[in-house]
Amino acid sequence: SQTIHQWPATLVQPVGSPLSLECTVEGTSNPNLYWYRQAAGRGLQLLFYSVGIGQISSEVPQNLSASRPQDRQFILSSKKLLLSDSGFYLCAWSPPSGEQYFGPGTRLTVL
Amino acid sequence: GNSVTQMEGPVTLSEEAFLTINCTYTATGYPSLFWYVQYPGEGLQLLLKATKADDKGSNKGFEATYRKETTSFHLEKGSVQVSDSAVYFCALSDQWGGGSNYKLTFGKGTLLTVNP
Numbered sequence: 001s002q003t004i005h006q007w008p009a010t011l012v013q014p015v016g017s018p019l020s021l022e023c024t025v026e027g028t029s030n031p032n033l034y035w036y037r038q039a040a041g042r043g044l045q046l047l048f049y050s051v052g053i054g055q056i057s058s059e060v061p062q063n064l065s066a067s068r069p070q071d072r073q074f075i076l077s078s079k080k081l082l083l084s085d086s087g088f089y090l091c092a093w094s095p096p097s098g099e100q101y102f103g104p105g106t107r108l109t110v111l
Numbered sequence: 112g113n114s115v116t117q118m119e120g121p122v123t124l125s126e127e128a129f130l131t132i133n134c135t136y137t138a139t140g141y142p143s144l145f146w147y148v149q150y151p152g153e154g155l156q157l158l159l160k161a162t163k164a165d166d167k168g169s170n171k172g173f174e175a176t177y178r179k180e181t182t183s184f185h186l187e188k189g190s191v192q193v194s195d196s197a198v199y200f201c202a203l204s205d206q207w208g209g210g211s212n213y214k215l216t217f218g219k220g221t222l223l224t225v226n227p
Binding site for chain 1: 152
């Protein structure tokens with residue numbers, strides 16, 4: 001069966017510091033991968049998606065970037081965090097049938 | 112573009128009450144429809160799905176029917192439990208770029224609280 005991992009689970013970072021969040025998927029190959037942010041108030045915002053190694057599409061301009069160095073690895077990064085980057089970050093993968101399966105999330109607090 | 116509208120709540124019910132969370136959508140083509148559930152501090156879990164008109168998705172006592180004529184996918188459960196307290200998201204799947212590439216459009220979520 002397929003599983004999706006995210007780490008770290010919780011992160012507290014100062015403004016201006018760098019960020020690296022990692023997501024890995026097991027038990028499948030060539031998945032589509034997604035990064036979402038969920039701010040307080042529950043709504044989900046799609047940040048990036050990837051259909052293959054090195055292929056990244058950005059949904060909104062922002063302070064973040066994404067990379068996919070391996071088939072089942074998806075990384076969310078920032079060179080300098082802003083207060084507004086705080087939130088709950090969710091990684092997801094999808095099979096060809098279109099539904100998405102989410103990881104446990106990373107709670108990021110920028111102080 | 113595509114959109115999903117769901118009742119924002121919060122919805123507060125007593126245990127064993129009947130639950131309905133309304134969801135309507137706007138989409139071109141024939142999207143698949145989903146309900147996800149998010150428990151506090153966790154990621155989203157796929158609760159049920161329907162891929163074509165008149166399909167009924169069901170899981171854990173929850174069910175929803177894909178109604179193309181009313182563009183709706185309302186979530187129902189006959190008897191809720193305290194453990195059903197969570198945020199529920201309605202979503203539709205939008206194919207893009209041909210092949211097996213999809214993006215989900217989510218509603219804003221509905222907070223359900225079930226009291227004993």
